[in-house]
Amino acid sequence: MRALAVLKTALTGNYAVAHAVKMARPHVIAAYPITPQTTIVEKLSEFVERGELKASFVNVESEFSALAVVYGAAMAGARSFTATSSHGLFYMYEMLWWAAGSRAPIVMAVVTRTIGPPWNIHDEHNDILAIRDSGWAIAMASSVQEAFDLTVQAFKLAERAYVPVAVGLDGFVLSHTVETVELPPQEVVDKFLPPRNPDLPLRLRPGEPIAMGNLPSDDRIHAEHLKNIYKAHQEAKKLVKEIDSEYGELTGREYGGLVERFELEGAKYAVICMGAWCGDAKEAVKSLRREGVPVGLMRLRFVRPFPDEEVEALSDLDKVVVFDRDITPAGGILGREVASVLGRDKVVNVVAGLAGVDFKAEEFRKAVKHAIEGEERLMLL
Amino acid sequence: MSVRIDLLPKKKYVMPGNSACAGCGMMIGLKILGMALGEEAVLSIPASCASVVQGLGPKSGIAMPILNVPFASAASVATGISEAFKQLGVNGKAVVWAGDGGTADIGFAAVSAAAERNSDVLYIMYDNEAYMNTGIQRSSETPKGAWTTTTPTGKREAKKDVALILLAHGVPYVATASIAYPQDLYRKIKRASEIRGFKFIHLFAPCPPGWLFDPSLTVEVARKAVETGAFILWEYDNGEFKLNPPSSSLVDKKRRKPLTEYLKLQGRFAHLTEEQIRQMEEEIDHKWEFLLKFAQAASRR
Amino acid sequence: MGLALVPVSRPAPGSGGLTGTWRTLRPVVNLDKCIDCGICWLYCPESVIDWEKGQKIKIDYTYCKGCGICAHECPTKAIEMIPEAGL
Numbered sequence: 177m178r179a180l181a182v183l184k185t186a187l188t189g190n191y192a193v194a195h196a197v198k199m200a201r202p203h204v205i206a207a208y209p210i211t212p213q214t215t216i217v218e219k220l221s222e223f224v225e226r227g228e229l230k231a232s233f234v235n236v237e238s239e240f241s242a243l244a245v246v247y248g249a250a251m252a253g254a255r256s257f258t259a260t261s262s263h264g265l266f267y268m269y270e271m272l273w274w275a276a277g278s279r280a281p282i283v284m285a286v287v288t289r290t291i292g293p294p295w296n297i298h299d300e301h302n303d304i305l306a307i308r309d310s311g312w313a314i315a316m317a318s319s320v321q322e323a324f325d326l327t328v329q330a331f332k333l334a335e336r337a338y339v340p341v342a343v344g345l346d347g348f349v350l351s352h353t354v355e356t357v358e359l360p361p362q363e364v365v366d367k368f369l370p371p372r373n374p375d376l377p378l379r380l381r382p383g384e385p386i387a388m389g390n391l392p393s394d395d396r397i398h399a400e401h402l403k404n405i406y407k408a409h410q411e412a413k414k415l416v417k418e419i420d421s422e423y424g425e426l427t428g429r430e431y432g433g434l435v436e437r438f439e440l441e442g443a444k445y446a447v448i449c450m451g452a453w454c455g456d457a458k459e460a461v462k463s464l465r466r467e468g469v470p471v472g473l474m475r476l477r478f479v480r481p482f483p484d485e486e487v488e489a490l491s492d493l494d495k496v497v498v499f500d501r502d503i504t505p506a507g508g509i510l511g512r513e514v515a516s517v518l519g520r521d522k523v524v525n526v527v528a529g530l531a532g533v534d535f536k537a538e539e540f541r542k543a544v545k546h547a548i549e550g551e552e553r554l555m556l557l
Numbered sequence: 558m559s560v561r562i563d564l565l566p567k568k569k570y571v572m573p574g575n576s577a578c579a580g581c582g583m584m585i586g587l588k589i590l591g592m593a594l595g596e597e598a599v600l601s602i603p604a605s606c607a608s609v610v611q612g613l614g615p616k617s618g619i620a621m622p623i624l625n626v627p628f629a630s631a632a633s634v635a636t637g638i639s640e641a642f643k644q645l646g647v648n649g650k651a652v653v654w655a656g657d658g659g660t661a662d663i664g665f666a667a668v669s670a671a672a673e674r675n676s677d678v679l680y681i682m683y684d685n686e687a688y689m690n691t692g693i694q695r696s697s698e699t700p701k702g703a704w705t706t707t708t709p710t711g712k713r714e715a716k717k718d719v720a721l722i723l724l725a726h727g728v729p730y731v732a733t734a735s736i737a738y739p740q741d742l743y744r745k746i747k748r749a750s751e752i753r754g755f756k757f758i759h760l761f762a763p764c765p766p767g768w769l770f771d772p773s774l775t776v777e778v779a780r781k782a783v784e785t786g787a788f789i790l791w792e793y794d795n796g797e798f799k800l801n802p803p804s805s806s807l808v809d810k811k812r813r814k815p816l817t818e819y820l821k822l823q824g825r826f827a828h829l830t831e832e833q834i835r836q837m838e839e840e841i842d843h844k845w846e847f848l849l850k851f852a853q854a855a856s857r858r
Numbered sequence: 859m860g861l862a863l864v865p866v867s868r869p870a871p872g873s874g875g876l877t878g879t880w881r882t883l884r885p886v887v888n889l890d891k892c893i894d895c896g897i898c899w900l901y902c903p904e905s906v907i908d909w910e911k912g913q914k915i916k917i918d919y920t921y922c923k924g925c926g927i928c929a930h931e932c933p934t935k936a937i938e939m940i941p942e943a944g945l
Contacts, residue, residue: 232641580927611867
């Protein structure tokens with residue numbers, strides 16, 4: 177085999193996503209600017225204008241239209257991409273469900289940001305988690321490299337499962353932070369990601385009359401369709417692992433599928449978290465291990481499909497401490513999701529880092545220790 | 558040039574036994590769209606009567622490819638289809654078939670953006686002058702004075718002139734049309750489809766249950782709207798504005814039929830007083846004056 | 859046509875049922891008065907009138923909703939709307 181040059185460079189998370197999208201060779205990109213997502217689509221429009229990427233870049237008047245444009249493109253057989261954050265994601269809400277209900281293989285980057293009021297552009301996970309029931313697959317990167325890798329992988333997942341995929345990366349913490357990244361050669365990406373089948377989820381071509389979305393003669397047709405979306409997500413669990421392995425063989429980077437496991441060997445306690453701050457959480461775990469606390473960590477790479485089986489494998493542990501960078505009137509979202517698998521007795525839910533407030537390794541260490549030793553079910557930090 | 562009736566395609570693009578109301582004006586328009594562009598068009602249809610008239614799946618009452626889409630999204634979805642076809646090398650026309658609500662109200666931002674971008678889309682607004690699919694509620698296209706279920710004593714505000722607003726976007730083609738003049742509509746759709754960029758057709762389509770008239774009168778009502786000057790047929794084609802027959806011979810208001818000939822056919826105007834009708838006539842005169850001045854200003858030739 | 863992963867519909871008559879049963883008035887053509895102009899075919903919103911120049915018209919009563927546009931628009935009044943109840 178011919179040795180192919182891997183390009184090692186330094187990029188922000190947003191530029192890494194833009195490079196991944198470019199290497200995936202999309203046909204149509206549409207987006208509306210919103211901080212902290214904006215630099216992804218700025219970079220992509222630059223690629224298109226400079227002729228480095230042969231694609232249509234459509235400037236729209238809203239996020240709703242951004243998703244509507246890439247939806248139309250995806251249904252007509254194109255590989256398509258959009259990106260948003262926070263309020264922009266919420267402005268898309270109706271289209272999100274319609275796209276998933278149409279099995280449109282769209283990829284969207286979600287650069288996570290808190291929801292107002294007040295206006296605040298800093299990091300939080302409420303936005304991406306709020307779309308968890310819409311039928312989208314939802315992944316979350318923990319490094320700039322992974323933001324790149326997940327974006328490439330997302331196209332493959334979307335086009336095999338016929339489920340739209342949201343790739344999350346933490347606003348500013350990843351989106352605007354420069355890290356070193358390895359970009360695989362274009363040939364490797366092309367091999368991993370062949371052109372998509374333009375005739376699924378349906379073939380939309382002139383002169384071939386077919387209608388999608390008119391009223392059903394029997395509501396059971398619709399009901400079966402809804403169950404099929406559930407089944408597609410179950411199938412996606414397997415696909416995520418397969419895709420991660422295949423990508424690993426080609427690039428040397430395999431992450432573990434739906435979750436990444438860290439120091440779980442011999443652990444009595446586990447930390448569960450998602451996103452960039454898992455790096456700090458890992459530091460805390462290492463430090464606690466040095467203190468003799470038998471604790472490991474499971475990082476959720478996907479929240480849809482949810483890694484039920486992987487989380488269930490933690491059921492023999494004494495306690496599982498789930499960190500949420502989000503809050504709802506019922507507590508943390510991930511805390512409740514994990515409790516639905518392991519039961520409430522096993523889970524301590526720590527809600528922290530809201531509205532972009534810093535939460536560092538030392539704070540993780542203290543919180544985990546407190547959670548393990550205490551009796552609390554929910555800690556609001 | 559008007560196409561001869563016997564030369565129009567005979568293939569059925571509206572299937573018999575669909576879910577439209579008897580005498581639906583919009584269906585006449587869809588038939589003509591099929592004749593003009595049935596083998597080239599891919600339709601985006603937002604929530605509207607047009608989504609319902611297709612009937613119940615797995616059957617479809619319209620023999621063209623259709624993507625049914627959320628209410629406010631059609632202009633943007635069609636843009637995506639159009640860009641996909643361009644990138645994939647597919648020969649096809651992205652067409653929006655949307656009601657007045659989906660166009661002039663909830664979908665207006667997307668329509669305006671598609672026009673401003675000059676996206677390669679043919680957008681046809683069939684105008685039945687209210688939200689008919691939900692049961693006759695007022696839209697910005699409901700004419701002043703008309704009864705709807707949310708304007709029980711008559712609408713107090715004027716009809717929004719969407720076609721002129723689109724013209725002001727600087728798009729290459731804007732026209733009005735009426736289901737009473739199918740050959741004119743056919744020609745306009747054909748012409749619009751030859752042009753690259755954003756094309757807009759405002760199609761007047763009476764609704765028997767919504768306007769409260771007998772379904773046999775759909776074409777008659779549409780014709781009277783034009784003959785009385787209440788609806789004006791015009792076309793703006795790459796910088797040239799012209800009135801189309803029969804509106805082109807109605808610039809002199811003495812040649813227009815009395816407005817009551819249009820109004821008296823419809824229950825939605827039954828409550829109007831003579832004074833209100835006189836005011837409506839004045840407003841129609843004003844609309845003509847405004848249109849002709851606007852047209853003069855807009856014409857590059 | 860290939861498979862689809864979403865429910866799709868294909869053109870067929872009767873997507874709204876046997877809509878001829880909606881009819882209270884039936885359009886009946888007097889072919890002696892018909893001048894073969896095609897106006898009724900052009901305006902029929904239901905596509906239930908078949909017409910080719912020289913062959914005059916035929917109405918599909920299975921689906922005709924009886925709106926009466928054909929009768930109203932016919933320039934020679936060759937179509938009459940007859941109450942279904944009396945037939």
